[in-house]
Amino acid sequence: MLAVVFGFVVAHIPRDILEGMFVVAIGGMVASIIRKVAHGEMRAYVCPQCERPTSRAYPKCRHCGTLLAPSGPSRNRSSC
Numbered sequence: 001m002l003a004v005v006f007g008f009v010v011a012h013i014p015r016d017i018l019e020g021m022f023v024v025a026i027g028g029m030v031a032s033i034i035r036k037v038a039h040g041e042m043r044a045y046v047c048p049q050c051e052r053p054t055s056r057a058y059p060k061c062r063h064c065g066t067l068l069a070p071s072g073p074s075r076n077r078s079s080c
Contacts, residue, residue, distance in 0.1 A: 047061040047063065047064060047066060047068065048066070048068075049061065049064050049066040050063050050064040050066070052064075054068070056068065
């Protein structure tokens, strides 16, 4: 009986270590984002007309409908 319980616990150690590594990695990314926002290194894009935060992914401001300037080439989107 003890061998079965011990085997069950040992079999899950690699999975537990991997889960712990994921928690540390995600926590580090969140801490980095919070630090950049707090130090002013990251800013939200603001509509030039209504001065509210908006997304550069759309051609118009979702608040006032003003056409936004194209954001230029992106590393995340292909230019095709």
